[in-house]
Amino acid sequence: MPKRSLRKTSFLGSQKLAPYVFISPFIISFLVFGLYPIGYSITMSFWKWTSNGPQEFVGFRNYIKLLTSDPFFLRTLWTSFVLMIFGSGLQHLFALPLAIFLNDSKIKGKDFFQLTYFLPYITSTVSIVLIFSQLFDENYGWLNYILTSWLHLNPVKWLNNPTAIKTSIAIMLNWRFIGWNTLIYVAGLQSIDRSLYEAAEIDGASKVQQAIRITLPLLKPIIFFTLTLSIIGGFQVFDEAFVLLGGYTRMGGPQNAGLTTAFYLMAMGFEFGRLGKGSAVAWLMFIVIILLNILHRQIGHREKRRTA
Amino acid sequence: MQASGLVNSGMLMKKIKSKLLSGGSRILLYLTLIVFAFIFAFPFYYVFVLASQEGTNMYTFPPHIFFSSHYLENIGKLFRDIPFARNFLNSVGIATTATFGTAFFCTMGGFALAKYRFKGKKIIYTFMLSTIAIPVFLNIIPFFKMMVAFNWYNTWLPLIMPGLANAFGIFLMTQFLEEAVPDDLLASARIDGLTEFGILMKIVFPLAKAGLAILMIVTFIGSWNNLIGPLVFLPEKMKTTIPVALTLLYNNLEGDRGGLMAGNTLAITPLMIVVIAFSKQIIAGLTAGSIKG
Secondary structure (H helix, E strand, C coil): CCHHHHHHHHHCCCCCCHHHHHHHHHHHHHHHHHHHHHHHHHHHHCCCEEECCCEEECCHHHHHHHHHCCCCCCHHHHCCCCCHHHHCCCHHHHHHHHHHHHCCCCCCCCCHHHHHHHHHHHHCCCHHHHHHHCCCCCCHHHHHHHHHHHHHCCCCCCCCCCHHHHHHHHHHHHHHHHHHHHHHHHHHHHHHHHHHHHHHHHCCCCHHHHHHHHHHHHHHHHHHHHHHHHHHHHHCCCHHHHCCCHHHHHHCCHHHHCCCCHHHHHHHHHHHHHHHHHHHHHHHHHHHHHHHHHHHHHHHHHHHHHHH | CCHHHEEHHHHHEHHHHHHHHHHHHHHHHHHHHHCCCCCHHHHHHHHHHHCCCCCHHHHCCCCCCCCCCCCHHHHHHHHHHCCCCHHHHHHHHHHHHHHHHHHHHHHHHHHHHHHHHCCCCCHHHHHHHHHCCCCCCHHHHHHHHHHHHHCCCCHHHHHHHCCCCCCHHHHHHHHHHHHCCCCHHHHHHHHHCCCCCHHHHHHHHCCCCHHHHHHHHHHHHHHCCHHHHHHHHHCCCCCCCHHHHHHHHHCCCCCCCCCHHHHHHHHHHHHHHHHHHHHHHHHHHHHHHHHHC
16 A cells, blocks of 8 residues: 555656646757747847947837848848749649559559659658759750750740749749648548549549539638648748759858848858848748738638638 | 440440541650650750760760760869768758658657547647748848857758758658557557657558658658758868869869769769659658648
């Protein structure tokens, strides 16, 4: 009997206490590495704060300056927005049909396709950029070779023309994430009852009709989820732009065409020592992401009401 | 088997018609899938082609498409130009430590959320999920200041510690352990006198293997590919990891890209081997996790 009471009170022995102990690393880690720096970052954003420390409380001046007189900030928002649409959004137009094809019960070599579609997703951005920078080479790259020699078009200055720079980054994003989104959609498609398609087939519905009438409506929650991820991720592109366009020294190339908002805040924080301003950029970026998600949700709801 | 389905000639006609139609569209379907497979696979092939070219002869018209014989020469150049062996070991060390640490703390947290009833569990769970959406960039600047204050700058710690008990990993393990660990087993272990920590170590971990494998591979990949972390916290050539080392080399390149391309093959290959070996489990585990989320 005394042994039992000992067990009840001993650390990690008690069934009541144990779950709190087990989850405590997360709580502690969130407080230290999550909440505290977030609070710190809010504070910083209201100060003129350089690498030497805080200089002056400036209230909303960092924010106001960024939104009104900063020569770069609004353009970085535009760059991030463009990349979100053409880099992260566009890929779903490829991924969905590919998933429907791949989910066809009669397709052979499914494992091979899934593996090939998965590999870009697990490859580091640096590795991808190093390969694509060769493909994008103006005079000797494969892309311009195909454009000029096969299609008889003009070569594109992939890394020197502002529009082409955004296109290059978008191409890399599409290349990396189309396959991954395809696989998520395939997993979603597998949860759809096959008998629905069999019934539709008996009724004489074509494959395209089946896709529009059965697949898309049932896949809506997953499409909403993947689009949410694309909005969050697409607006925060940094690695691709940073490595492809020569880091902090070139700041996104000609006319800063590849300078995304995340790139700008990293440069403020870690190259120019403007920590307060950088923090304000981070919060504005966060707010924009939240607004975009609210907008996305509103559109989603309206869609639901329309189809209901 | 096909013949048994054919009852009359009308049906036969219908079957043949649909066969023909689906035959044509099937070719189109395969063609699309193969074209995309080619687009996704070609850059991987191409990096090995480039790594095997003579460094000064990287740029030709038309571009290279076949292997040449200078791969080892380029590898040698890489190891002469930068401390690549060190960078490689740094990457391996950081990724391995992060992987095992994360496996431990996330299984522990997941066990708490999956198998105990306690006050505040729902709030913690919902709160934890909402933290996944917080962008890294929101606190990277103050986090850097903190790491300097902790004396963790120029060490592996900022790259490992914050992720040990991470929300995504705990979520993944909670989902997995809910089904993988039967409640009866826990009850009988308690009757046998195992402590709660003993149960975690002796019962939960062995049963968590399949889920752990996915978590560990994901963690390893994330750490191996991480650019921002080492870029901010380990900028020194000797101390940094492969992605930063290759970025530095790329930015300071003068003409000869042989070493760079060879280095890139060494950056890609280890993950490739792991992923090809376990691709089915990883893809199934990861996509299922996203759909549930």
